[in-house]
Amino acid sequence: xxxIIFNEIKKTVPLFQSKKMPFDLSSSKAGxxxxxTLSLLLASFLFTVCLGLVVEADHSSTNIGxxxxxxxxxxxxxxxxxxxxxxNFNNNSRNHRLKIYFRxxxxxxxxxxxxxxxxxxxxxxxxxVGTRTWEEAALAADVGKKAQVPVLSLAAASSTxxxxxxxxxxxxxxxxxxxxxxxxxxxxxxSYHWRKIIVIHEDNNYFPNSGSxxxxxxxxxxxxxxxxxxxxxxxxxxxxxxxTYIRQEVRKLRKKQSRVFIVHQSSLPLATHLxxxxxxxxxxxxxxVWILADSISDLLDSVDPSFISxxxxxxxxxxxxxxxxRHFLDLKDQFRKNFSRSxxxxxxxxxxxxxxxxYDSITAIAEAVEKLSRNTTSSxxxxxxxxxxxxxxxxxxxxxxxxxxLERKSTFKIVNIVNTTxxxxxxxxxxxxxxxxxxxxxxxxxxxxxxxxxxxxxxxWPGELDRVPKGWAMPNASDPMRIGVPKDxxxxxxxxxxxxxxxxxxxxxxxxxxxxxxLNKSYTLHYSFVPFNGTHNELVGNVSNxxxxxxxxxxxxxxxxxxxxxxxxxxxxxxxxMLVPVKSEHQMALMFVKPFTRNMWMVTIAILFYTMxxxxxxxxxxxxxxxxxxxxxxxxxxxxxxxxxFFVHREKVNSNYTKLVVVVWLFVxxxxxxxxxxxxxxxxxxxxxxxxxxxxxxxKSKNLSAGCDDDSFVEDYLRDVLDLKKIKTISGHDNxxxxxxxxxxxxxxxxxxxxxxxxxxxxxxxxxxxPTYSFGGLGFVFQKGSPIARDVSEAILTLMENxxxxxxxxxxxxxxxxxxxxxxxxxxxxxxxxxxxVSAAISTICFLIFTLRLLKKKPKDSQVHSYDLAQRGGSSx
Numbered sequence: 063x064x065x066i067i068f069n070e071i072k073k074t075v076p077l078f079q080s081k082k083m084p085f086d087l088s089s090s091k092a093g094x095x096x097x098x099t100l101s102l103l104l105a106s107f108l109f110t111v112c113l114g115l116v117v118e119a120d121h122s123s124t125n126i127g128x129x130x131x132x133x134x135x136x137x138x139x140x141x142x143x144x145x146x147x148x149x150n151f152n153n154n155s156r157n158h159r160l161k162i163y164f165r166x167x168x169x170x171x172x173x174x175x176x177x178x179x180x181x182x183x184x185x186x187x188x189x190x191v192g193t194r195t196w197e198e199a200a201l202a203a204d205v206g207k208k209a210q211v212p213v214l215s216l217a218a219a220s221s222t223x224x225x226x227x228x229x230x231x232x233x234x235x236x237x238x239x240x241x242x243x244x245x246x247x248x249x250x251x252x253s254y255h256w257r258k259i260i261v262i263h264e265d266n267n268y269f270p271n272s273g274s275x276x277x278x279x280x281x282x283x284x285x286x287x288x289x290x291x292x293x294x295x296x297x298x299x300x301x302x303x304x305x306t307y308i309r310q311e312v313r314k315l316r317k318k319q320s321r322v323f324i325v326h327q328s329s330l331p332l333a334t335h336l337x338x339x340x341x342x343x344x345x346x347x348x349x350x351v352w353i354l355a356d357s358i359s360d361l362l363d364s365v366d367p368s369f370i371s372x373x374x375x376x377x378x379x380x381x382x383x384x385x386x387x388r389h390f391l392d393l394k395d396q397f398r399k400n401f402s403r404s405x406x407x408x409x410x411x412x413x414x415x416x417x418x419x420x421y422d423s424i425t426a427i428a429e430a431v432e433k434l435s436r437n438t439t440s441s442x443x444x445x446x447x448x449x450x451x452x453x454x455x456x457x458x459x460x461x462x463x464x465x466x467x468l469e470r471k472s473t474f475k476i477v478n479i480v481n482t483t484x485x486x487x488x489x490x491x492x493x494x495x496x497x498x499x500x501x502x503x504x505x506x507x508x509x510x511x512x513x514x515x516x517x518x519x520x521x522x523w524p525g526e527l528d529r530v531p532k533g534w535a536m537p538n539a540s541d542p543m544r545i546g547v548p549k550d551x552x553x554x555x556x557x558x559x560x561x562x563x564x565x566x567x568x569x570x571x572x573x574x575x576x577x578x579x580x581l582n583k584s585y586t587l588h589y590s591f592v593p594f595n596g597t598h599n600e601l602v603g604n605v606s607n608x609x610x611x612x613x614x615x616x617x618x619x620x621x622x623x624x625x626x627x628x629x630x631x632x633x634x635x636x637x638x639x640m641l642v643p644v645k646s647e648h649q650m651a652l653m654f655v656k657p658f659t660r661n662m663w664m665v666t667i668a669i670l671f672y673t674m675x676x677x678x679x680x681x682x683x684x685x686x687x688x689x690x691x692x693x694x695x696x697x698x699x700x701x702x703x704x705x706x707x708f709f710v711h712r713e714k715v716n717s718n719y720t721k722l723v724v725v726v727w728l729f730v731x732x733x734x735x736x737x738x739x740x741x742x743x744x745x746x747x748x749x750x751x752x753x754x755x756x757x758x759x760x761x762k763s764k765n766l767s768a769g770c771d772d773d774s775f776v777e778d779y780l781r782d783v784l785d786l787k788k789i790k791t792i793s794g795h796d797n798x799x800x801x802x803x804x805x806x807x808x809x810x811x812x813x814x815x816x817x818x819x820x821x822x823x824x825x826x827x828x829x830x831x832x833p834t835y836s837f838g839g840l841g842f843v844f845q846k847g848s849p850i851a852r853d854v855s856e857a858i859l860t861l862m863e864n865x866x867x868x869x870x871x872x873x874x875x876x877x878x879x880x881x882x883x884x885x886x887x888x889x890x891x892x893x894x895x896x897x898x899x900v901s902a903a904i905s906t907i908c909f910l911i912f913t914l915r916l917l918k919k920k921p922k923d924s925q926v927h928s929y930d931l932a933q934r935g936g937s938s939x
Contacts, residue, residue, distance in 0.1 A: 123159040124431045126424070127181035129174060129192040129202065130216075131167045135330065135364055138408065139417035140192065140216070142401045146393070147424030158435050160428060163187060167194045169299050174198040178205040178213075188445060191236075191423045193217050196274075203230035210442040212449055214423045216416070218243070219467065227466040232442075234449055235467035236423050240274050242472040243356060243379055244281045246490040247324060250353060250377065250476070252285035253496075253514035256533040257628075257847030258320035262293045262336065263327040278326065288847065290320045298332040305335060312339045319608070319845060321350040322533035325358060330365065333358045337372040348525035349532045352376035356415075359477060362484050364410040370482055375524030378477040381415040382489060383458050390457055393421065415458060422456035429454065476514070480522045487517045529584070532849040537611070542588040543850075546601050546610040547571065549593040551773070553819060553874040554616040557593065566591050569874035573633060573858075574614045574842065576866055580857035587850070597773045602627055605843050612844045612851075616815060619838030620775060628848050631855035632839025633867055636813040638776065640768075640832040641820065642755040643802055657741035659890045666734065669898050673727045674703035676905045680720045680912050706731060719908040726904045730897055741889055755809050757832055758784060769798060769807035776811055779835075795820050802828070815840060815875060822876035 128144055131137035141164060148160045163185045165177045174193065181187045182205065190206060191214040193199040199215035206213040212232050219226070219239040226233070251259065259282060261275075279289055293311060301307050315323070323345070325333055333354070340346050352373065359378030362370075384390065394413060401411040430448035434440050450463045460470045473491040477484040489497045496514050523531050537543035547566055548555045558567035571591070581587050592610065594601050601613050606626040618636045619629045655663065678699035706728060715721055755761060761768060765788065770776040772791035780786040790807055792798055798820060801807045812820060821828060844851035861867050891898075 122157070122435070123161050124189070124427070125185055125187040126160060126162040126427060127178070127185060127187035127190045128162055128164045129167055129177055129181075129190065129194075129198070130164065130420075131194050132164060133166070135361055135408070136194075136416045137167075138401070138405050139414055140420035142397060142404060143413065143417040143421040144191070144424050146396060146400060147421045147428070151424070151428040155428075155432065158431055160424070160431070162424075167192075167198060169297060171195060171197045171201060174201045175205055178202045179209075182209045182211055187211065188442065189214065189427055189449075191216070191420075191427070199233065199235075200230065203233035206230070206232040212442065212446045214427070214449070216419050216423060230466075232446055233466055234426075234446070234463065236419055236426075238468050238470070238472040241277055241281075242492055243474060244274075244278050245492045246379055246474050246476075247278070247353060247355070248281035248285050248287070249490065249495065250514055251282060251287050251322065254351075254530050254533070255849065255852065256320075256322045256351065257287050257849070258290040258534070259287055259322050259324055260291045260293060260315060260318060260320050261289050262295065262323060262325050264298070264329055264332050265294045265296050274327070278324075290847070291315070291318050295328075295332060295336070298329050298335075304332070305339070308332075308335045309339045309343070312336065312343055312345065315340075315345060316343060316535075319535050320533065320847070321345070321531070321535055322353070323351065324353045324355070326355050327357055328355075330358065330361055330369075334366070334369050334372070337369065337376075341372045346372070346374065346524045348523075348527045349534060349536045350524045351531050351533045352524065354378045356381050356474065360415050362477065362479070363412060363414060364408070367482065370479060370484075373479045374481075375522055375526075376479045377521070378475075378479060378484060379490070380475040380477050381458075382473040382475045383415055383418060390418075393457060418457035422458050422461055425454070425456060426452045426461060476517070478521050485520075487520055488514070490514075534847075534849050536585075536850075537588040539588050542590045543611040545574075545589050545591050546594040546604060546613045547591045548598065548601065548615045548773075549595055551615060554815070555614065566593075569870055570615050570842075572870055572874075573861070573867065576861055576870070577854050577857040580860055581853055584853070599775070602843055605845060608845060612842065612848075614842050616840050617843050618775060618813065619841050621838075623843075624838075626846060628844040628846050628851040629838070629841040630844070630851050631858045632841045633858050633862065634815050634840045634871070636815065636837045636839050638779070638811055638813050638835040638837065639817060639830045640755070640758065641798075641810045641812055641817055641828055642808070642831055643827060644754060644829045653745060654742065656745055656888055657738045659888045661891045662889060662894065665891055665895075665898055669730070669901055670703060672902060673723060673905055674699050676723050676909045677702065677715070677720055679909065680717045680723075681715055683916070684716060717912070719912045723905045723908050726901050730901045733897060734894070737889055737894075755831065758786075761809055762786065764808075766808040767806060769801055769810040771812065771816065774813075776813070780811060784835075799824065813837070818875050 126144075126148070128141070130140045132141055144162055148162050152159050163181060165181060167174065168177070178190055178201075181190060189212045190202055193202055193213075193215050194217060196215070196217045196219050199213065199217050199219075203213045203215070205211075207230055210232060212234060213230075214234045214236050216236050218237040219235055261278065263275075275292075282288060291314075293315065295308065295311060298304060323340075325336070328336070337346070337352070340352075346352065352375070354373070354376055356379050359380040362378060362380065385394075397413045397417065398411045401408065401413075405411075426449055429452060430445055433448050434444060437444070450466065453462045455461070462469045471491060471493050473489055473493075476487040476490050476496070478487055491497075496516065547570075549557050551568075553568055554570045555566060555568040558565055578587050578589070589612075591614070594604075594610075594613075596604075598615065598617055601610070601615070602617065602623055603626075604610050605613050617623075617629070619632055623629070658666070678695060682695055682699075706724065715724060755766075762785070767788040767790050768780065768786055769790045769792045770780060772793045777789055777791055780789050790801070792801055792807075792810075795816065798807075798810050802810070810820075817830065821830075842851075842854060844854070858867070
């Protein structure tokens with residue numbers, strides 16, 4: 063190689079051309095020693111020059127700038143891994159070298175701009191890698207765009223906007239975006255039906271306006287959860303007294319109802335102080351939930367034991383990677399040696415996900431540079447394209463880019479901090495949900511599940527709770543749940559002054575007490591009733607404003623109320639109907655036909671005439687009473703049949719067939735006459751009721767007044783929906799009676815429970831008419847997102863199934879049977895069709911038998927008659 067280069071140099075450099083020298087190099091005489099010395103010097107010089115040219119030709123270098131937090135655990139892992147990757151590449155590459163320059167990130171992300179400019183301008187770096195946060199990556203990408211230098215970001219993107227690549231064309235994202243982890247957090251929240259969340263994160267002057275917070279909020283909304291409070295803590299380095307400041311902020315959390323805390327973005331020092339203060343203030347006790355994002359959970363292998371002690375029972379989201387393949391195991395041994403040598407004060411020397419991503423980033427750069435070294439041309443754009451076309455299995459997973467970011471979907475380990483370490487519960491991924499194993503095992507796809515409930519038995523919750531935490535500030539003996547109760551709203555809620563304890567009474571109060579008995583089987587619910595003198599809407603508002611924890615009473619479930627409070631399962635229907643006075647119906651001229659329905663009358667008459675026909679047909683053959691002219695026969699048959707209705711018939715029947723038909727018919731007559739008399743008597747003696755107001759339209763057309771409860775939503779519904787103009791609000795059921803009697807109202811609109819109470823004592827004079835307007839039913843009220851509401855709903859269903867709700871309803875509201883039916887119904891054919899069928903069948907059988915006998919007897923009579931005629935003729939001759 064040296065000879066080749068030397069010949070090339072000889073061709074191009076005149077110094078090495080064949081010319082006559084000022085001295086003779088070949089002389090062996092006196093000048094031979096000098097010539098030899100000069101020859102050796104010249105050869106040495108030429109060798110050195112040629113060797114330098116070879117090195118220059120075969121070992122071109124690529125400068126890499128790394129911007130990391132070299133003082134943090136993450137930065138230490140990244141620096142060690144990057145140096146190893148550079149060394150491994152340089153040791154294996156014969157024609158190219160990598161040089162890496164490290165720069166420390168500043169606490170102010172804006173300083174990233176000057177750092178990136180310094181690396182590009184002074185160190186002539188061709189690519190930048192690192193950055194601690196997504197904001198720093200974005201600022202570095204702005205510099206890279208102007209200088210056309212690729213920037214590989216190791217920070218997870220806080221935004222998934224499609225314009226990211228257009229805005230930063232030289233940005234390559236080595237980490238998946240935050241959406242994958244956020245979806246995993248939302249799935250955990252949904253698995254246990256937590257509805258109110260408190261988010262805690264460290265302020266980096268950019269987070270409130272970044273997409274990460276918005277993504278988290280939207281993901282929680284999709285699972286019917288919401289962020290109750292957003293605790294923003296300053297960066298740890300900016301706090302002169304971190305303990306005092308964080309303690310003051312954590313105290314604010316005690317005033318919130320939610321006990322589900324998500325530490326979304328935080329440095330390890332800040333999270334350590336946060337969890338320590340939370341534990342001291344009782345926020346790591348029973349029914350509390352702590353979810354730690356990967357910014358903390360990825361460091362659990364290297365955190366101080368005091369951190370583990372403070373975070374007992376917390377759930378962690380930890381980046382998932384394979385730690386069993388040979389490539390990782392080889393790197394692990396090398397990493398441990400280098401890391402321990404560089405940072406002897408660190409207790410744990412194992413590589414984490416941050417080291418693996420850093421190693422993979424240098425590997426991607428190295429492979430791109432190696433490909434470009436084979437080309438005759440090179441440019442920053444070509445280098446960017448080669449990096450983005452990377453396709454290999456790295457230590458952190460598959461490295462393949464699409465649209466400037468990793469194409470693969472991240473998976474996360476769900477871990478539970480227990481004792482002095484943590485245990486793995488399962489795997490979470492947006493692709494297959496939850497699983498106890500990795501998504502692929504021995505080539506067989508693992509089926510995931512939608513809920514984390516499968517892991518419940520494995521989770522150790524804060525406070526060593528043996529059930530799923532409520533994620534809510536549960537009441538206790540010293541701080542019971544304050545429940546607002548309408549003071550004077552009988553029979554649902556009222557103040558029982560006759561009792562020794564002056565306690566509340568009523569249907570709703572007793573029902574809630576039964577609910578508590580059911581809940582006490584799982585946990586003790588401490589509560590106290592507080593009298594409330596306002597309206598139902600005001601009490602609902604007080605629950606929404608957290609003045610009361612809940613409200614017990616006859617609250618109708620409405621859509622506009624459900625936006626601000628949580629309702630339980632309805633324990634009673636609340637359909638709205640119109641209540642009106644009744645008027646007595648005048649006696650009708652044809653009242654005597656009312657005992658039977660029209661079909662009943664028609665069938666009775668048909669059987670009557672059919673029986674008459676059978677009796678006539680059988681008897682008129684031999685019975686002289688039924689003989690005579692056709693007119694006489696018809697009259698006799700009709701008289702006999704009709705008189706049998708009153709058992710006054712006197713005609714004698716001869717045939718046994720007729721007697722059988724008449725006996726059955728008389729039995730039918732006995733049953734029908736008895737039933738008729740009873741039904742007619744009832745109709746004549748019991749008043750028939752008819753509503754005085756027929757419809758809502760009739761009220762509108764007559765411009766009449768309608769009444770409603772003054773403490774309900776009904777007034778607004780009548781005005782806004784039913785378009786009634788004259789509405790009068792009335793307080794108390796007894797006052798409705800006075801308003802009706804004084805003609806101040808023509809109708810009253812009451813929901814079913816209140817209507818039932820009113821009709822219990824006044825069902826003889828008032829009735830329900832018109833259509834039914836449906837609503838959500840009656841339920842108890844709790845603060846929005848309260849898990850106690852769900853437990854109360856389950857208890858209500860239990861009480862409905864075991865009959866307790868019905869018993870309380872009958873006791874306080876009256877029996878569902880209500881008022882006896884004042885109108886006697888007409889007797890229908892369905893009650894007598896069997897009787898008619900027997901009568902018709904007997905008559906038909908007798909008719910057929912008699913007819914057959916008659917037809918059989920006629921030939922014999924004809925023969926006898928002919929014989930008699932012949933005898934008479936012979937004797938006369």
